[in-house]
Amino acid sequence: MEMVTVSPTYRVMQRIGYALSGIYSSRLNPLYYLGAITVFLLIIDVISGIYLFFFYDVDPKGAHASVEAISSSFLGSLMRSIHRYSSDGLILFAVLHMLQMIFTDRFRMFRWIAWVSGVGTLLLFLAIGISGYLLVWDERAQLTGLLTAKFFSVIPIFGHALMSAFLGTDIKNLGGLFRILLFGHIAVTILLVFTLWVHVMRISRPRLFPPKELMILLTVYVVAVSILFPAKSDPPADLGKVPFSMSLDWFYLTGYPLFKVFPLSVNWILFLGFFGILTAFPWLIKGRRNPPAHVLEDKCEGCRQCFLDCPYEAIYMKRISEKEEKAEVIESKCAGCGICVASCNYGANEIPTVPIQNILEDLRSKKPDLAVFRCSFAAQVEERNGVRVYTFPCAGAVNAVWMRDILKEVKGVMVVSCDGIDCYFREGVEWTEARFTGKRRPRLLKTLERGRIRVVEAPSVANIDKEVEDFLNALKDPSRLPEDVTFVARNKVNPILASVLLFIPFLTFYPLTTDRMDFYPTDKALAVITFKYRSSPVKKAEGTHSKLEHMKAMQNIAIERSPILLTFKVDGKTLLEKRYDPRGLRKDASIYVYEEFLLKPGKHTVELKLVETKNPDVVKTFKVVRELKPATSLAISFAEGKGFFLLGGK
Numbered sequence: 001m002e003m004v005t006v007s008p009t010y011r012v013m014q015r016i017g018y019a020l021s022g023i024y025s026s027r028l029n030p031l032y033y034l035g036a037i038t039v040f041l042l043i044i045d046v047i048s049g050i051y052l053f054f055f056y057d058v059d060p061k062g063a064h065a066s067v068e069a070i071s072s073s074f075l076g077s078l079m080r081s082i083h084r085y086s087s088d089g090l091i092l093f094a095v096l097h098m099l100q101m102i103f104t105d106r107f108r109m110f111r112w113i114a115w116v117s118g119v120g121t122l123l124l125f126l127a128i129g130i131s132g133y134l135l136v137w138d139e140r141a142q143l144t145g146l147l148t149a150k151f152f153s154v155i156p157i158f159g160h161a162l163m164s165a166f167l168g169t170d171i172k173n174l175g176g177l178f179r180i181l182l183f184g185h186i187a188v189t190i191l192l193v194f195t196l197w198v199h200v201m202r203i204s205r206p207r208l209f210p211p212k213e214l215m216i217l218l219t220v221y222v223v224a225v226s227i228l229f230p231a232k233s234d235p236p237a238d239l240g241k242v243p244f245s246m247s248l249d250w251f252y253l254t255g256y257p258l259f260k261v262f263p264l265s266v267n268w269i270l271f272l273g274f275f276g277i278l279t280a281f282p283w284l285i286k287g288r289r290n291p292p293a294h295v296l297e298d299k300c301e302g303c304r305q306c307f308l309d310c311p312y313e314a315i316y317m318k319r320i321s322e323k324e325e326k327a328e329v330i331e332s333k334c335a336g337c338g339i340c341v342a343s344c345n346y347g348a349n350e351i352p353t354v355p356i357q358n359i360l361e362d363l364r365s366k367k368p369d370l371a372v373f374r375c376s377f378a379a380q381v382e383e384r385n386g387v388r389v390y391t392f393p394c395a396g397a398v399n400a401v402w403m404r405d406i407l408k409e410v411k412g413v414m415v416v417s418c419d420g421i422d423c424y425f426r427e428g429v430e431w432t433e434a435r436f437t438g439k440r441r442p443r444l445l446k447t448l449e450r451g452r453i454r455v456v457e458a459p460s461v462a463n464i465d466k467e468v469e470d471f472l473n474a475l476k477d478p479s480r481l482p483e484d485v486t487f488v489a490r491n492k493v494n495p496i497l498a499s500v501l502l503f504i505p506f507l508t509f510y511p512l513t514t515d516r517m518d519f520y521p522t523d524k525a526l527a528v529i530t531f532k533y534r535s536s537p538v539k540k541a542e543g544t545h546s547k548l549e550h551m552k553a554m555q556n557i558a559i560e561r562s563p564i565l566l567t568f569k570v571d572g573k574t575l576l577e578k579r580y581d582p583r584g585l586r587k588d589a590s591i592y593v594y595e596e597f598l599l600k601p602g603k604h605t606v607e608l609k610l611v612e613t614k615n616p617d618v619v620k621t622f623k624v625v626r627e628l629k630p631a632t633s634l635a636i637s638f639a640e641g642k643g644f645f646l647l648g649g650k
């Protein structure tokens with residue numbers, strides 16, 4: 001019977017994993033805990049974030065100074081750096097975890113909920129990280145804010161309004177935005193608990209935390225990089241000028257360099273296309289699925305063991321009378337691993353990929369020396385004289401109870417599983433070892449010669465010939481066999497190499513978060529027009545004829561305002577002639593303008609003219625001559641009663 005087996009990319013992952021197990025042991029191999037490491041870093045992130053929250057000033061006027069004040073003490077700087085580096089780490093490990101799921105073919109069919117919620121969680125992580133960077137209110141925050149606002153400006157409810165918040169005079173606008181950002185930063189972090197719950201809801205006993213040895217190492221590393229490379233801010237933001245460059249955090253702002261290369265529309269296509277395709281992966285890349293298990297109701301004694309063992313919560317106990325319940329498989333959730341077949345003492349669970357009766361007959365007729373039961377993802381074992389090989393979907397499908405009958409026909413039994421906890425079906429290897437050591441039901445009978453059984457952890461990339469040869473030799477002299485089952489696994493740790501290797505990703509955090517990048521050409525100057533304008537009404541609401549004093553104002557409410565025509569000239573050459581409509585469904589709200597122009601450095605005459613198209617006698621003009629240096633900006637704004645003026649005190 002054909003079943004899901006190891007793909008070429010899975011083989012590569014197994015090779016890397018198996019090599020790492022030689023350093024970390026399979027139990028402590030960080031590659032097998034990428035999701036759990038992400039959760040652990042998230043917890044460090046939240047704890048350090050709570051500390052920062054108490055000292056942070058949400059008012060943009062004081063935000064940067066408050067962050068600098070936090071950084072000025074050892075503890076504050078440490079907590080800030082831990083917050084930054086644990087955030088970077090969790091993105092890195094989440095992405096590695098996602099790639100691992102892709103390469104090991106663990107993203108479709110019964111895993112689709114984990115996949116889709118994983119993509120959602122990743123997006124939430126990015127949103128939290130970007131909002132966190134804005135809260136620092138340094139040049140990186142301002143430029144990130146401007147670029148993000150530009151990205152969202154294609155959505156009509158935002159338009160140019162968000163951009164004006166990051167470059168303009170109205171710090172009040174920004175103050176409101178900051179409160180929303182801080183609230184969002186915290187609220188979305190809380191939302192993560194929910195998305196992570198959805199992420200693992202179809203998984204029994206998800207491994208949410210790495211082993212404690214790894215947790216200790218990870219904590220030491222985050223603290224070490226925080227002390228070695230304290231997180232720093234860029235210079236404070238200035239609402240009067242555009243920063244041309246910033247230090248880029250490659251973990252959170254990865255997509256931002258694309259703003260330099262492509263227009264907004266292409267960036268949206270790339271963003272929606274990338275995350276859309278990623279979300280749809282489970283349906284775009286079809287795969288095979290093992291046939292599901294089923295329960296023979298009349299044999300089931302209702303012991304619940306299969307219900308407890310299933311790694312995908314695919315079995316439920318159906319109540320059939322007041323005292324009796326029977327197991328039933330939910331086919332849509334069933335991964336076809338066969339683990340439940342090995343849970344049952346009564347032979348009530350069956351799966352077509354584990355034809356135990358045929359196998360027993362085969363063994364009775366062939367009488368080999370060795371019966372090998374291998375997982376379909378584990379090492380290939382060659383059939384040869386005296387060796388019969390049976391492939392199961394998972395090593396966890398080998399029932400310890402069968403050994404009584406099997407050992408009557410053969411000299412020895414070898415179970416070949418994947419490497420440690422890197423089981424495609426999550427818990428197959430763990431349950432096998434627990435059952436064969438008598439720690440979990442159904443247990444291996446104590447009266448059996450348990451030394452005739454070997455369980456070998458060897459993924460498909462391992463060469464198992466020598467193991468088979470050794471065991472065959474050992475079986476020739478039963479008196480020298482051990483008393484108990486032998487487990488062969490990579491369980492040696494090389495502490496120095498193991499510690500050094502895991503530190504490497506942490507050493508990337510500082511260079512990858514401080515890499516300076518220009519977002520505007522530094523050999524050019526930038527002219528920016530940024531303002532909010534409330535044009536004169538063209539229509540007023542009908543009078544309400546109210547006699548009440550406080551209702552009289554209603555009579556003058558504008559229900560439509562005039563569009564404006566803006567003309568921008570540099571050295572007599574028209575660079576912009578554009579009409580802007582008031583916002584709002586009734587076209588009665590303010591107009592927001594944000595336009596950028598790259599200019600050659602040097603002396604320029606800059607002219608701006610605003611005309612209300614429906615009230616042509618309302619005209620505002622502005623003319624200024626300025627020497628512009630490379631990599632500087634000239635920002636023109638507008639205020640009621642003041643007219644056009646230059647931002648930044650020029």
Ligand code: HEM
Binds near residue numbers: 094098121122125200
């Ligand atoms: C963003 C933060 C993420 C965290 C904290 C996280 C955490 C976890 C954890 C703890 C598990 C359970 C592992 C186990 O017990 O076997 C898991 C499973 C899984 N994750 Fe994630 N994950 C994240 C992101 C992602 C992403 C981005 C994807 C893919 C888009 C993804 C796909 C999966 C899948 C498919 C499983 C199920 C594995 C299985 O059934 O064997 N996760 N994740």
Ligand code: SF4
Binds near residue numbers: 295345348
């Ligand atoms: S392990 Fe067997 S007897 Fe026990 S509940 Fe499952 S099917 Fe029934």
Ligand code: SF4
Binds near residue numbers: 293314333335
């Ligand atoms: S075959 Fe695996 S996934 Fe399906 S019910 Fe049995 S234990 Fe659960």
